[in-house]
Amino acid sequence: MERVAIIGIGQTKYERSKRGETFADLVFEVVTKALEDAGIGIEDIDNVVTVSNDFWDGRTISSMAVTDACGAYGKNVSTVEGDGTFGAFYGLMRILSGSFRSTLVVAHCKGSEGSNHLITNAMFNPIYERIIGLDSISSSALQARRYMEKYGVTEEQCALVSVKNHRNALKNPFAQIAMDITVQDVMRSTMLSDPIKLLDASPISDGACAIILAKEEMAKKVATKPVWVKGIGHSADAYNLGDRDLAEPEALIRAAKKAYQMAGIQEPFREIDVAEIYDAFSYQELLWSEGLGFCERGEAGGLIESGATDMGGDLPINPSGGVISAHPVLVAGLARIAEITIQLRGDGNGRQVDGAKVGLAHGINGPCGQAHCVWILEK
Amino acid sequence: MMPKGKYPLLTVRSEIEQPYNYSLGRYGSKLLKELRDNKRIVGIKCPRCGHVYVPPRQVCGKCFVKMDEFVEVSSRGVLDSFTVVYFSFLDPETGEKRPVPYGYGRIKLHGADSEFLHFLEESDIDKLKIGLPVEAVFRENRTGSFKDIKYFRVIRE
Amino acid sequence: MGQRVAIVGTGQTYHRSSRKDVNGVELIQEATARALEDAGLTRKDIDAVVIGNMDHFEGINYVDMWSIDGNGGLHKPIMKVTTGGTTGTTVAIAAFYHVASGLFDTVLAIGWEKNSESDTTAAIITCADPFWERPTFGGAIAGLATGALGYMHRYGITERDAALISVRDRKNAVKNPYAHLREEITVEDVLNSPMLAYPIKLLDICPRTDGACAVVFASEEKAKHLTDRPAWIHQVSTRHNYTFFTDVDRSGRMPTLYEACMEVYRNAGIKDPLHELDVVEMYTPSSFAGLVWIDALGVCDEGEAVKLVSDGVTEMDGELPINPSGGVISTNCIGATGLIRVAEAAMQVSGKAGEHQVPGAKTALATGFGGCHWSDVLLISSRKPS
Numbered sequence: 001m002e003r004v005a006i007i008g009i010g011q012t013k014y015e016r017s018k019r020g021e022t023f024a025d026l027v028f029e030v031v032t033k034a035l036e037d038a039g040i041g042i043e044d045i046d047n048v049v050t051v052s053n054d055f056w057d058g059r060t061i062s063s064m065a066v067t068d069a070c071g072a073y074g075k076n077v078s079t080v081e082g083d084g085t086f087g088a089f090y091g092l093m094r095i096l097s098g099s100f101r102s103t104l105v106v107a108h109c110k111g112s113e114g115s116n117h118l119i120t121n122a123m124f125n126p127i128y129e130r131i132i133g134l135d136s137i138s139s140s141a142l143q144a145r146r147y148m149e150k151y152g153v154t155e156e157q158c159a160l161v162s163v164k165n166h167r168n169a170l171k172n173p174f175a176q177i178a179m180d181i182t183v184q185d186v187m188r189s190t191m192l193s194d195p196i197k198l199l200d201a202s203p204i205s206d207g208a209c210a211i212i213l214a215k216e217e218m219a220k221k222v223a224t225k226p227v228w229v230k231g232i233g234h235s236a237d238a239y240n241l242g243d244r245d246l247a248e249p250e251a252l253i254r255a256a257k258k259a260y261q262m263a264g265i266q267e268p269f270r271e272i273d274v275a276e277i278y279d280a281f282s283y284q285e286l287l288w289s290e291g292l293g294f295c296e297r298g299e300a301g302g303l304i305e306s307g308a309t310d311m312g313g314d315l316p317i318n319p320s321g322g323v324i325s326a327h328p329v330l331v332a333g334l335a336r337i338a339e340i341t342i343q344l345r346g347d348g349n350g351r352q353v354d355g356a357k358v359g360l361a362h363g364i365n366g367p368c369g370q371a372h373c374v375w376i377l378e379k
Numbered sequence: 380m381m382p383k384g385k386y387p388l389l390t391v392r393s394e395i396e397q398p399y400n401y402s403l404g405r406y407g408s409k410l411l412k413e414l415r416d417n418k419r420i421v422g423i424k425c426p427r428c429g430h431v432y433v434p435p436r437q438v439c440g441k442c443f444v445k446m447d448e449f450v451e452v453s454s455r456g457v458l459d460s461f462t463v464v465y466f467s468f469l470d471p472e473t474g475e476k477r478p479v480p481y482g483y484g485r486i487k488l489h490g491a492d493s494e495f496l497h498f499l500e501e502s503d504i505d506k507l508k509i510g511l512p513v514e515a516v517f518r519e520n521r522t523g524s525f526k527d528i529k530y531f532r533v534i535r536e
Numbered sequence: 537m538g539q540r541v542a543i544v545g546t547g548q549t550y551h552r553s554s555r556k557d558v559n560g561v562e563l564i565q566e567a568t569a570r571a572l573e574d575a576g577l578t579r580k581d582i583d584a585v586v587i588g589n590m591d592h593f594e595g596i597n598y599v600d601m602w603s604i605d606g607n608g609g610l611h612k613p614i615m616k617v618t619t620g621g622t623t624g625t626t627v628a629i630a631a632f633y634h635v636a637s638g639l640f641d642t643v644l645a646i647g648w649e650k651n652s653e654s655d656t657t658a659a660i661i662t663c664a665d666p667f668w669e670r671p672t673f674g675g676a677i678a679g680l681a682t683g684a685l686g687y688m689h690r691y692g693i694t695e696r697d698a699a700l701i702s703v704r705d706r707k708n709a710v711k712n713p714y715a716h717l718r719e720e721i722t723v724e725d726v727l728n729s730p731m732l733a734y735p736i737k738l739l740d741i742c743p744r745t746d747g748a749c750a751v752v753f754a755s756e757e758k759a760k761h762l763t764d765r766p767a768w769i770h771q772v773s774t775r776h777n778y779t780f781f782t783d784v785d786r787s788g789r790m791p792t793l794y795e796a797c798m799e800v801y802r803n804a805g806i807k808d809p810l811h812e813l814d815v816v817e818m819y820t821p822s823s824f825a826g827l828v829w830i831d832a833l834g835v836c837d838e839g840e841a842v843k844l845v846s847d848g849v850t851e852m853d854g855e856l857p858i859n860p861s862g863g864v865i866s867t868n869c870i871g872a873t874g875l876i877r878v879a880e881a882a883m884q885v886s887g888k889a890g891e892h893q894v895p896g897a898k899t900a901l902a903t904g905f906g907g908c909h910w911s912d913v914l915l916i917s918s919r920k921p922s
Contacts, residue, residue, distance in 0.1 A: 001638070001639070002638075018402070019402055020402065020404065020405055021402060021404060021405075022401075022402050022403070022404035022407070022436075022437075024404075024436065024437060024438065024779065025404055025405075025437055028437055028438050028445070032445075042443045053591075053597070054590070054591040054592055054618070054662075055397070055591055055592075055597040058397060058399035058401065058662065058666070059662055059663060059666070060590060060591070060592045060620065060659055060660060060662045060663040061590070061618075061619060061620035061663040061906070061907050063618075063619055063776075063907070064620070064663055064776075064779055064907050064908050064910075065665070065779060066779070067440060067776055067777065067778060067779045067908065068436065068438045068439070068440030068778070068779045068783075069437070069438045069440075069779075071443045072440075072776055072777070073440045073441050073443065073777045074441075074775070074777065074795070075775075076773060076774045076775070077774055077775075077776050078617065078619070078626055078629065078630065078774060079617060079618060079619050079626070080615055080616065080617055080630075081591075081616045081617065081618045082598070082600065082615055082616050086615045089615070090615065090617075090630060090633070092637070093633045093634055093636075093637035093639060094633050094637070095637075096538065096636075096637035096638055096639065097538040097632075097633050097636035097637045097638075098538030098636070099538070099633075099636070110402070112400070113399050113400050113401055113402065114397065114398070114399050114400075115397065115398055118395075118396075118397055118398075119397070119597060120597070122395065122397075122595065122596065122597035123596075123597045123598045123601070123602070125602070126391070126393055126595065126596065127391050127559075130393070232639075233613070234613045234614075234615070235611060235612060235613055236600070236601065236604060236609050236610065236611070236612065236613070236614045237604075237610070237611070238604060238605075238610060239601055239602055239603070239604045239605060240605075250611065251611070254611060255613075365598065365600075365601065366598050366600075366601030367598075367601065370601045370604075371600075371601060371614065388556045388557055390556065393595070395595050399666075401666045401667070403667055407667055407668075411667075432783070433782075434665075434667070434668045434780070436779070436780075440777065440778065440779065440783070441777075459686070460682040460683070460685050460686040460689075461682060461685065462674075462678055462681035462682050462685060462733045462734050462735075462736075463733065463734045464674040464677075464678050464681075464732070464733040465730075465731050465732055465733060465734075466677070466730075466732045466733065468655065468657040468658060468661075468674065468675060469655040469657070469658040470658065470661070471658045471659070471661050471662050471670075472661075472670060472671070477674075483672035483674070483678070483682075484682075485682055485781075485782060493780070493782050493783050494782035494783075495668075495782060496668065496669050496672045496673070496781065496782055497672060498671070498672055504734045509685065509686070509689040510689075525667050525668060525671060526671065
């Protein structure tokens with residue numbers, strides 16, 4: 001694969017409710033930040049990919065709302081409706097085709113404007129599954145229970161994810177929920193949908209994120225610290241929750257395999273220095289760690305207990321605080337890419353993983369992580 | 380193997396209600412405030428191309444530049460285009476059928492470069508023509524809503 | 537540095553106003569199966585899937601995930617692209633880039649819509665800004681009506697002139713077994729049809745259709761083994777310049793369509809589209825748009841499309857046939873409509889269009905329209921790009 005780099009990134013602070021800002025305002029903020037970060041002007045952007053979702057925005061053709069703000073005037077533009085990692089994938093392909101030197105990818109979401117329950121309920125089969133009131137939380141609870149039962153993972157082990165990530169978030173100025181809590185705090189928090197408790201769950205968030213991808217020639221000319229795309233992969237699993245074993249992240253395993261193959265990675269735990277993975281709920285960081293091959297199946301509870309995924313451990317996971325600390329849907333995957341970029345540039349300040357050279361960013365789409373997208377980035 | 384004989388093709392009715400709290404943003408809020416408090420319409424001017432946009436928004440799409448110069452535009456303008464809608468349809472805002480016929484127009488307010496969509500008082504198609512002068516009719520009780528302008532009236536004097 | 541891309545197979549459902557016999561996933565599967573068959577492939581051979589539709593039409597969130605049983609994407613990379621009316625062409629363009637990037641060799645593009653399952657106008661209204669444009673907006677019909685009135689005023693075209701487009705397209709649809717509406721109509725029929733939003737009457741506007749379309753895109757290497765009649769994608773272009781309907785620059789030709797066409801022609805070295813193109817599958821949401829926007833294709837001067845059409849230039853036996861498939865006015869399953877334009881254009885240059893084939897067609901243009909004047913343009917030819 002031809003060499004393409006990330007040359008600019010921009011994020012908003014993630015908040016529970018950005019009442020004063022429209023989608024367009026958020027998009028303009030991050031696009032401006034990304035352009036400044038890259039040291040280029042909008043005229044140097046050859047094409048734009050926006051990422052948004054009609055249900056989340058309460059707006060059919062949700063991309064229309066941000067046309068002015070994303071600098072698409074007079075340019076080729078497209079829209080991906082799915083997690084930001086998939087949008088970035090499309091942006092990358094448009095460069096690899098040879099048609100464009102640079103792509104701006106920008107995602108936005110305001111969870112505060114709609115009803116999370118109704119919007120995620122709408123993901124499910126209208127005839128068979130919606131009527132039981134499934135939404136992102138209750139469906140994920142099913143997956144958590146299945147995973148825990150099958151592999152003997154405990155609620156306390158899951159709680160460690162929440163403790164670790166919320167503490168990491170204290171050093172991330174963009175994170176929404178940063179706090180120092182204990183496993184007891186998590187165990188005592190309000191039960192939402194057994195076994196998922198309030199502190200096991202990501203918040204409702206507003207925010208946006210933008211990244212600028214550029215082909216090698218341009219990246220070398222423009223960027224002081226380009227971060228190179230070494231491997232990418234995505235894959236999707238079955239839809240009906242009953243059609244798959246929720247404890248087996250098959251789609252992630254396939255996606256990761258492709259990404260690792262491209263990047264020449266054979267021992268992910270050893271060769272990757274830092275990872276930002278999509279922990280919408282605490283159990284997910286454990287489950288996805290196994291799917292990514294960081295440890296054997298069922299061993300992720302032991303991994304986190306060993307401290308290996310803490311800051312300062314062998315493979316720090318979610319130094320940014322992860323999705324559990326800020327969850328603007330669709331944006332969160334792109335933010336994982338942005339955070340890894342920050343790490344590989346050495347710009348992490350208080351959340352920097354020392355000497356990070358190879359990083360992994362991960363996003364999910366659909367109920368219970370039906371689809372996964374994995375990015376391997378390198379300094 | 381499919382069961383023998385005929386069987387009815389069923390459909391399942393489902394009505395989705397999706398509540399949203401859209402943010403108006405600072406720019407839109409300013410316009411609604413002016414409508415409510417001062418019966419004034421404001422637009423925003425691009426510092427680069429000088430285009431005055433109504434309704435106001437942060438970014439001039441063409442120039443990709445942030446705007447912050449609010450300008451008052453007239454509540455009078457020219458009817459740039461219009462239609463009278465005859466077919467009834469479900470209004471997603473109310474969940475009810477929107478009453479028809481109703482007329483709405485694209486209005487170029489004096490002082491603005493872009494157009495403004497609003498209802499027209501007139502719904503008789505034969506009495507409407509492109510180029511007619513129109514003016515906003517404000518409600519007595521205004522609440523800070525787009526509908527503080529009741530409709531645009533053709534100036535026939 | 538990118539690889540050449542060709543369409544090697546297409547599939548459509550027989551479009552109808554209501555398909556009660558299938559649910560959405562089954563509808564998608566019909567088109568997918570047909571496209572795979574046409575390409576001589578099985579699901580195994582597909583490397584990635586791109587799918588699109590308009591969410592609020594069927595009320596399903598994350599359609600790419602929901603339709604996995606029917607779209608061939610199980611255990612494969614799949615993504616969803618959606619841009620309103622242009623969804624179909626946007627999906628085609630996305631599939632093109634998937635292959636052109638070199639990361640995938642065989643990609644399935646799917647567009648679909650089950651319009652019968654919801655209130656189309658209500659759903660479309662939500663594309664407008666909730667404060668400034670939704671209260672007045674009467675869906676696509678009313679929006680197109682204000683545009684049509686503007687054209688009548690500006691260019692002096694009449695309702696009778698616009699009706700020619702509906703008559704032409706509906707006549708062509710008779711020869712297209714997949715089309716939804718397959719009866720000829722006359723200019724009088726159009727003028728006498730119920731007025732929806734002045735000046736748009738029932739027969740000036742597209743119908744609501746249930747339907748799906750799937751297209752298989754392949755790399756040069758794969759295409760070589762699959763077909764001796766590949767339809768090569770030469771150029772693609774998109775323009776979407778506006779957020780508010782009232783910002784659209786209406787001082788000249790349809791701005792985004794014109795810009796996108798000019799970019800395609802410039803990159804392809806086309807100087808005289810009227811003669812260098814053999815057929816156009818044009819997204820014409822209304823008869824008025826279908827008439828006036830012809831000048832945005834660069835095949836005549838601004839405002840001169842009426843003459844072109846009444847002279848028969850765009851008829852099946854004319855210099856540049858437009859919409860041999862019957863176009864959008866005969867079939868409009870919104871998420872699929874743009875992709876159908878691409879599929880039909882590919883069928884034309886591959887000589888697979890059966891009774892509605894334009895004889896000897898080698899180079900075709902497919903266009904898409906939607907959103908706030910979103911325009912997609914694709915140039916497809918039986919000649920391999922250099």
